[in-house]
Amino acid sequence: MYQAQITEVQYQDVNRNSDKFYRCYRLWDDETGDHRVVFQWGRRGAKGQSNVNVTGSERESRLLIARKLDEKLGKGYHHAYANDLPGVPADILHLAGINTDRSVQAASRPQDPFVRIAVDVDTCRRLAMGDQSEVTKAVVMRKSLQEQLEALRTSVSNAEGQVEVVDMILSAKV
Numbered sequence: 001m002y003q004a005q006i007t008e009v010q011y012q013d014v015n016r017n018s019d020k021f022y023r024c025y026r027l028w029d030d031e032t033g034d035h036r037v038v039f040q041w042g043r044r045g046a047k048g049q050s051n052v053n054v055t056g057s058e059r060e061s062r063l064l065i066a067r068k069l070d071e072k073l074g075k076g077y078h079h080a081y082a083n084d085l086p087g088v089p090a091d092i093l094h095l096a097g098i099n100t101d102r103s104v105q106a107a108s109r110p111q112d113p114f115v116r117i118a119v120d121v122d123t124c125r126r127l128a129m130g131d132q133s134e135v136t137k138a139v140v141m142r143k144s145l146q147e148q149l150e151a152l153r154t155s156v157s158n159a160e161g162q163v164e165v166v167d168m169i170l171s172a173k174v
Helices: 058-074 090-095 101-105 113-128 132-155 160-171
Strands: 002-013 018-029 034-043 049-055 078-085
Touching (some): 002 058, 018 058, 018 090, 034 090, 049 058
Antiparallel strands (some): 002 018, 002 078, 018 034, 034 049
């Protein structure tokens, strides 16, 4: 069963409109000895880009992360958090190239619908404000948001504030 640790550093410079994150996921399976490091980076609120490194040992994976964090801290990033994950989310397993049934069963609890919809709302807003080539993506995202909104309406009784925010975004013209 895979286990994971996450460390995130962030950089913000209001004058340069810079608001970035850099995440390091260390994944390992004690049974198989598999060790992987996933680096994920980009603008905060976005999915970002990622890179996977397969290492031979825990020591190698920790050294790889330490070097990258030292580099980022030297560029002005600051520590945001570092935690052991209670389970490995399916999206992180996917980024790491781990697709076994056993690994997926080890995935963490389902994501809070409010967190998921907040990320989608932010993505939809950014796409809607982008160039015309992004409009198709925004329409697809809008459809997904509408489906999630309906699920929220039927499953969560105290979602009035969230529903109003999503309704405003869905009614905005792309």
